[in-house]
Amino acid sequence: MPTQPDPVLRLLWRHGAGEPQGPRRGRKQRLSVDDVVDAAIRIADRDGLSGLSMRLLATDLGLGAMSLYTYVPGRDELLALMVDRALGRRELPAMPDGLPDRMALIARVQYEELQEHPWLLEISGLRAWVGPGASDRYEWQLSGLEGVGLDDIEMDQTVALLSGFVGSVVQAQQRIRQDERTSGLTQAEWWAANADELDVVMAGRSYPLAGRVGAAAGEAYQAATDPAREMEFGLARIIDGLMSYIEGKQAAQR
Amino acid sequence: MPTQPDPVLRLLWRHGAGEPQGPRRGRKQRLSVDDVVDAAIRIADRDGLSGLSMRLLATDLGLGAMSLYTYVPGRDELLALMVDRALGRRELPAMPDGLPDRMALIARVQYEELQEHPWLLEISGLRAWVGPGASDRYEWQLSGLEGVGLDDIEMDQTVALLSGFVGSVVQAQQRIRQDERTSGLTQAEWWAANADELDVVMAGRSYPLAGRVGAAAGEAYQAATDPAREMEFGLARIIDGLMSYIEGKQAAQR
DNA sequence: CATCTATTCCGTACGGCGTACCAAAAAGTT
DNA sequence: AACTTTTTGGTACGCCGTACGGAATAGATG
Numbered sequence A, B: 001m002p003t004q005p006d007p008v009l010r011l012l013w014r015h016g017a018g019e020p021q022g023p024r025r026g027r028k029q030r031l032s033v034d035d036v037v038d039a040a041i042r043i044a045d046r047d048g049l050s051g052l053s054m055r056l057l058a059t060d061l062g063l064g065a066m067s068l069y070t071y072v073p074g075r076d077e078l079l080a081l082m083v084d085r086a087l088g089r090r091e092l093p094a095m096p097d098g099l100p101d102r103m104a105l106i107a108r109v110q111y112e113e114l115q116e117h118p119w120l121l122e123i124s125g126l127r128a129w130v131g132p133g134a135s136d137r138y139e140w141q142l143s144g145l146e147g148v149g150l151d152d153i154e155m156d157q158t159v160a161l162l163s164g165f166v167g168s169v170v171q172a173q174q175r176i177r178q179d180e181r182t183s184g185l186t187q188a189e190w191w192a193a194n195a196d197e198l199d200v201v202m203a204g205r206s207y208p209l210a211g212r213v214g215a216a217a218g219e220a221y222q223a224a225t226d227p228a229r230e231m232e233f234g235l236a237r238i239i240d241g242l243m244s245y246i247e248g249k250q251a252a253q254r
Numbered sequence C: 001c002a003t004c005t006a007t008t009c010c011g012t013a014c015g016g017c018g019t020a021c022c023a024a025a026a027a028g029t030t
Numbered sequence D: 001a002a003c004t005t006t007t008t009g010g011t012a013c014g015c016c017g018t019a020c021g022g023a024a025t026a027g028a029t030g
Helices: A008-012 A033-047 A054-060 A065-070 A075-089 A099-116 A132-143 A152-183 A187-201 A208-223 A229-253 B008-012 B033-047 B054-060 B065-070 B075-089 B099-116 B132-143 B152-183 B187-201 B208-223 B229-253
Strands: none
Touching (some): A132 A152, A132 B208, A152 A187, A152 A229, A208 B152, B008 B075, B033 B054, B075 B132, B099 B152, B099 B229
16 A cells, blocks of 8 residues: 655656656646746745745736646745755756865855855755755765765765755854844944943853953954855864765775 | 944843842733743744744733733744743753863754754744853853864854754754654655655656665664764764864964 | 537635734832 | 823734635647
């Protein structure tokens, strides 16, 4: 008694040869699923996930609200399609020679992707469907780690480590941007405006380290015109750690 | 012309000595802000952030919906209070002796916290207010890295690296759990139920590495009763990388 | 050609959300 | 006792995702 296959798979892999594509009965669709997904991505890039409503998307496409549901079963499924298409649209550069460079490239691609589509980070608590975009990406990531001495599980964990780290870095950046957007103040201005209040309110408690380090970090980050600098430290440490692990494995094998 | 201080700060630091606390006019509040925040945390622990609505919380507390707004200005502010209180309620263990153990402890505390309050990961796109819980936590994290040879900015980045990594690990775990919950199938069952469909739908494309690695990872993870195993690999590499960086700095200084 | 059937389109509507507004109730101040 | 301040909670507004059903339109069939 096999369970029914996931209906969303057909939609995710709609460009494959698996689709019949014969001339079908009934009124024709004015648009394609790709049109819908692309428009949704455009809106989400601009206004975030919360700014993407089915009604808005529909009118943006010149459709009535409910007509969207002939293209896509629901909002969650639309989001899944958006994720996979965003992944799929990016062209994946050839892997360079050195392993550290390949790791850095995996991270950099992820970084640029998340800068371009910040809403990818807002998608949590959603199912992780396997589509062509995600599959191509995963295959590409693994191709950079194949044959270097890692076993299969370690390859998977390495990919997860690299892209997970990048995700957390970008998320931190976004939070800062969000703060500045909703408060209308830069980080420096906010601290200046709230310094007195914090003195009052923190009465009794003292944060010697947090105060010192926070101030230093605040100055450094605000001066940084290149936000990618935040990533350098962590990525360098991670790659170091991974390389020395791999070299250790190779030495043990010999 | 100084900007007005952030009104939420008073609420976040409500337990400090900064509050006047004299007997005030008017009808008395039946509950305290802590009661409200604790009830909200309880609901979010059980049903996630999307299951926490102002109406539900109010009736849970025996209040009318709008009465909540005398305790808290709005839902976003409530979430900020929940975050800070969740951080503040956890007691922070003493730092052990070795630096690697201290790093591991920082990560482990974060890990346990996110397991206990999964909704902490759902909070993104929200402002990052500075409250006593977050401040205590940050101070504690830094105390584990003080005097080891890192400068202030590196200390901040190290904390970010450790807790960011943990966040991404737990998020991956949650996504798997979410998949199993909404599909009603375990990972293994899902793949079994969709194997044929995937063959059809992937027609033409091949994923040699993704297929091999994915299968290996799938087997390993599903067999893993201890989900913390996922964290070990990455954390070990990160700590290695950090330690060798610090040792390199010390050697250069000598 | 006309008829049937499958499909898309879209207006209406339902329940849920956060929360603005306001009148009634309750407490302290005078 | 009168006044002032605050909490309470009912009603309502504008969003949201989407269930439903009728009208429009296409190919398939006679």
